[in-house]
Amino acid sequence: MAVTSAGTKPVSTALFTDKYELTMLEAALADGSGARPCVFELFARKLPAGRRYGVVAGTGRLLDALPAFRFGDAELAVAAEFLEPSTVEWLRNFRFSGNIDGYREGDFYFPGSPILSVHGTFAECVLLETLALSIFNHDSAIASAAARMVSVADGRTLIEMGSRRAHEEAAVSAARAAYLAGFDSTSNLEAARRYGVPAAGTAAHAFTLLHTTAHGRNEASAFHSQISSLGVGTTLLVDTYDITQGVATAIEVAGPELGGVRIDSGDLGVLARQVRRQLDDLGARRTKIVMSGDLDEYAIAGLRAEPVDAYGVGTSVVTGSGAPTAGMVYKLVEVDGIPVEKRSTAKESRGGAKRATRYARRTGTVVEEVIYPEHLEVPTGEGQTATALTVPLVRGGEPVPGLPTLEESREYLKKSMVSLPWEGLTISAGDPAIPTRFVTAATGR
């Protein structure tokens, strides 16, 4: 079989779906309720423990996946194993034709924020549940963790290099989400191709070890080879053997114009100072120091006073730094204009379609997020600026023209970061950066 290139053809996304979406569909089509107009909302009941904010990510990927949410023969064959022929025929003709509103990609979210509002018949909306949640739960978990790292890195370069610690497809989406959140580049080539994320990378320990001969180690030979291939602007990995010797050899081979050295193990703070001093003494004052090796936002914060120029972050960013999923849910909130909600011992949801507004002081610092019933008029805050958080994303099944690009969403988040109260930007555990208030239809405020 010929191997084709990934990403050149849209493949069906319809089976990234839980079986029960389709059995519910069948029962709802049979009893007529499948045609009822509904609103589903996607939101997180809470933030991961101690987190101050979440970052919405996945919107762009959902909009890419939506046109491919179609059932071809192969998907229908799976459905036909447990569905009636009439349901299978319905699926053959299915395309989502409803409306979707939601938060901008790259915006903050807090507990209860209606990140996505999906309007359509029950039948068409219920089918999107698993796919929408998969995308938002993954991408938002990564972006939320990444934003904390960006915030503590305080302008220093951040390279996402965690592909190897994540599922190969999740790694591509993780690279996108980290970039959205402000990372500078990724190691992942598929993310570079698919999303235009700048790719970075130099060499691994294996490359130095490869230059071992019967006469023993030969770090200098590995460095020579890398420089003759990539130029003196490259970054040499100096901790395969002895770091001090590695740095000395690096400058000996490359000269003081060497682009950078990378250190991937050891006590990074101590090493950063030592290596900076050594580089300066060797005249390599502009050679950058890149640190990697199990860094997370706390380790990055710990290195804040050290002479580190760039951080390579792997495991922690692609696994959401302790929160690998955003815990978002997709709930039916309105049927035929009637607000509905689950009422049981736990796990409440709030009925009725909603939209959200965030209020800020004149200084730009946000103070409160308010969730309104969709039909209520939203007050402009007195002495405050009000930003509508709910914007149109899909109309009649088609993405609204002119939605922001990944770069634009990245820029949007970058600007928004300064609007959070300063204590909301700390990485220490605490409450959400701003309170969320729910306005009920009854009170109007």
Added chain:
Amino acid sequence: MAVTSAGTKPVSTALFTDKYELTMLEAALADGSGARPCVFELFARKLPAGRRYGVVAGTGRLLDALPAFRFGDAELAVAAEFLEPSTVEWLRNFRFSGNIDGYREGDFYFPGSPILSVHGTFAECVLLETLALSIFNHDSAIASAAARMVSVADGRTLIEMGSRRAHEEAAVSAARAAYLAGFDSTSNLEAARRYGVPAAGTAAHAFTLLHTTAHGRNEASAFHSQISSLGVGTTLLVDTYDITQGVATAIEVAGPELGGVRIDSGDLGVLARQVRRQLDDLGARRTKIVMSGDLDEYAIAGLRAEPVDAYGVGTSVVTGSGAPTAGMVYKLVEVDGIPVEKRSTAKESRGGAKRATRYARRTGTVVEEVIYPEHLEVPTGEGQTATALTVPLVRGGEPVPGLPTLEESREYLKKSMVSLPWEGLTISAGDPAIPTRFVTAATGR
């Protein structure tokens, strides 16, 4: 653009790769070292904190991905942006033609176990690093967590329903890994299609809420609809409103032959007893109780004494229950027959190609895993049975014929579980279930 079916065409897996693999390749091809015969090993330095064993998963997926690790025009276009034309031409003709040995999929692993040994030229082996690690780190993390749940579920049914909490493609692989580890079924339809994992699922709260009318809630109408569509063997979700009322309505509508009821929230232990009593009182003695709602291995263990028939597990299994990645690494251990290893302040690796044997008492209980230099003869343990853990997987780039199917690997693990010492099967934190001993070439033992 026409939408084609996922999985019907092999798409290239070549760009699931870190950029530095390709820049190392270019430098190594240029200086001649790319042709040196090498051995890379894939292993975990340690298990996640407190874990007693890991489960190898991903082997089958790697072997599926290997033939598609080819550079077509689209992949070469990406490579051409930063590589010399001669390297691009080399990639155009590339196919992996080396040998791979490794542990059986579904076998246990412990710290240092050489799960995969990749033999070939540096150039061809280094390219596989990211893809191999992505697959094994993800799949083994899921299987290792899932096996703990299977072990404490003690024969009760386990349904994997976590797709919505994981990246949409990772969810498919997670369903496969959980099934390998002994889960009975998955909610994920793509996993059913791609890997033949049995699919399960009934209804969500949305389906009950959908049947709300202007006159108010109508749980009975939702139950009627589900039963007329799926039959009385279905499982009804009874916790949308009041659980006791929900159970009463369910049996009223379905009769005592109802297949099952599902409870997704609340104090599951207390509810299980109450609902069992209520069902029995209503004559529904064979109606099963399915519990879901943030279950992990500890919650499942806590429900051991309760009358629960099946567990639906979501978030915890697809995120590895606290360990979302297995932390495996891919290290160059031998060049031209010379053992090589990194020596720095931390992160040691052991040089030289290795193979592994596990020793068991005559009773079948394993006692020790021993890692030998590849060329040494492995002693048959005195009074013990020795099982070679390293088996051929790929020869000359082609998968060895007759490798186990997913079902066979699942069966293999199931049988192996009873070989662990009993304390190694507990879910409480502790040391690895058995010690691993490294035999050096120098001592021979």
